[in-house]
Amino acid sequence: MSSDGDNDDFLYEDEYDDGFDQDEEIDIDSTSEPDVYDAMSPAIEEAPQKKPYDVSWKVKTLQEIIDMQNKEISKVQALLEVPSSSAAILLRHYVWNSEKLQEQFWNDPSQALEEAGLSPSSSPTARTTALPPSPTKRSNRSLRPGPSSLLKRTRSTQPTGPFECPICCMEYDYSSTYSMGCDHRFCKDCWIEYLSGKIKGEGESAKIQCMESGCKRIVREEVIDDLVTKDISKRYHNLLNAAFVADSPTLRWCPHPNCEYIIECSQAPTRMLNQLVPTVECKCGNDLCFGCGYAASHRPVLCRIVRLWEKKCADDSETANWLQANTKECSKCQSTIEKNGGCNHMTCKKCKYEFCWVCMGPWSEHGTSWYQCNRYDEKSGIDARDTQAKSRASLERYLHYFNRWANHEHSAKLDAEFYQKTEKKMEQMQNSGNLSWIEVQFAKQAVDAVIKARITLKWSYCMAFYLKRNNMTELFEDNQRDLERAVENLGYLLEQNISDTDSIAKLRQDITNQAAYVQKRHDILMDDTLRGYLERRWEFTVDT
Structure with a gap:
């Protein structure tokens, strides 16, 4: 792209229909016949x-969004023969559903206008007065200069004498008051105060109504632009x-x-x-x-599963805080150990015992077929008979998945900080191995692959927590295990020290090969899981 x-x-470029039919069978394995290769044709790289x-x-940019609105407003304005501001209010009332608006309007124009908060078609849209303030006004607020189509002087219908505002109970000349088509008149000071409070204080815009209690007449954009200050108009x-x-x-x-x-x-x-x-x-x-x-x-997890998981983690906040602690005890000598890197291969400095930071098991088993760090042992909950035992088993199961979810999140953050160390190591490889800056980019690309895979693994444990146990779940956890094991091996290689030129060449080859394998395992897990949703292979313990 x-x-x-x-x-x-x-x-x-290959657009497809909006969504999939719920009963439609999708053949994801079908492929089209390849075109016959023409040796005379130029090679074209396919997307x-x-x-x-x-x-x-x-x-899209904000200006493009504004243009979208103006285009729709212009269409409705020309079609219904109403002012631009009325077309905008109608569209906002019908949530920009032009078809529904037209159906309601042509059925009963007056009712459609009234429901949207506008004057019925048989009545004038507004009865307004001029903007210049009266000398008797108490406020010294400055109004935006410029003529207004809705605030013109109408001397022929203008009442005479003083006007007492029903809100502030002060007397004003009618030239310093304003009313909409609903005939509810107030002084401009109160209008400015009201509109500014609605926009700046309450964050309202399209639904600002007349100040009269029970009146649902909507204030037009032109009125707001003419009455309030420039900053408030911009916020509006x-x-x-x-x-x-x-x-x-x-x-x-x-x-x-x-x-x-x-x-x-x-x-x-x-x-x-x-x-x-x-x-x-x-x-x-x-x-x-x-x-x-x-x-x-948050791939490969569905949106609803993410919301349920985050709510559950928030409800068990004390347990979550405890699990996110940065220290654990060596299972052999009970020495306190702090995790300062993304790799889960830990070595106790006191007794030299090598173990896994996640499951605390011996690391020697993590490179063999006995590797089961990612899989929760359901047998621990089989013998739960009474309520207390079942609750304990349920909590242990949640802690199993949350521990691994939080660990990958924490490791991804540590790996991000590892970028600085990687850059120093890249400079060292340049100086020691006579490599160019481009040739040492393999280290940064490997760190990118580790972080990307850890984020996927993090959410895979969220998904595994809600999956029902069946053969598909076993396959999912197998893919999860293979990716996790590949990530740990790559993380271990990235933390190796560089001693001489020969070690740089070998380390570069090992890291490059392992990073490619991590990317392959990541694609397998992601592709199989996301295709599984379309094929309805996954069954969850909650309603999705």
Whole structure:
């Protein structure tokens, strides 16, 4: 995917239908016949084929979102022959559903306008007065200069004499008051105070109504722009844009700090979130889940499972805090050991005992067929007979998965800090092995592979906690185990010291090969799991 030019980034060319039919059988193994190779034709690099569980998306700017609104407003304005501000209020009332708006409007225009908070078509849209303040006003607020189409002087229908505002009980000239089509008149001071409080204090925008109790007449954009200050008017329009994105099922703000991009995706409807994990990438370089708005990729876990898991972890916060402690005791000599790296291969400095930081078992078993660190032993809960024993078994099962989930999260953070050490090691390899800076990039790429795999492993334990025990679960845990073992081996290689030129060459080859293997195991786990959702292979203990 290229980011050059004016084309929309991150838009796959092979568009497909919005979602999948619930009863549709998807043949994921079918492949088309390859084209006959023509030796005279130039070699063309093909774009990577999109997976059936991937979605297409576009990254849009705020101005593009504003243009989308203006385009829809102009269409409705021309079709219904109403002012631009009325078209905007109607569209917001019907949540930008133009078809539903037209159906209701043509059926009964007056009722549609009244329900949206507008004046019925048989009555004037507004009865307004001029902006210049009266000398008797108490406020010294400055209003924005400039004429207004809704605030023109109407001397022919203008009442005479003083007017007592029903809110502040002060007398004003009618020229310093304002009323909408509902004929509820108040002084401009009270209007300014009211509108500023609604926008700045309460964060309201499209639903700001008349100050009269029980009146549902909506205040138009022009009125707000003419009455409030420039800063509040700017905030008002920002709130309108935010509401437009929030109302659209195909738009979502990027949740990362200081990012103003909006993601558009039409292939992740709510009904498909039990089969898809719609991960997208913003122009800011960060991943997010379009389905739930999670500010990172949580593949391969469904959005609902993520919410249930985070709620459960929050409910068991004391246990979670205890499990995230950075120290453990050596199971052989009981010496306190602190984990200061991402690798789980630990060596006690006192007794030299090598063990696994996760399960505290001997490390010698982790490179053999007896490796079972990732799999929870269900036998521990078989003999639970009474309520207390069952509760204990349930807690032990949760702690098993949470311990590994939290450990991979912690290790990923440590591996991220390991970048600095890796850069120093890369400089050392440059100086000692006569390698260029490009040739030592394999170390950084290996760290990237480790962090990516650890995040996937972290969420895989969340998924495993909610999976029902069957043959598919066994296969899932086998893939999980193979990836975890590959990650630990790569992490161990990355922490090796460099002694001479020969060791650099061998270490480079070992790290490169192991990083490629980690990437392969990661792709196998991810591809099999996400395809399993489409094939309905996974069964969960909760409703998804």
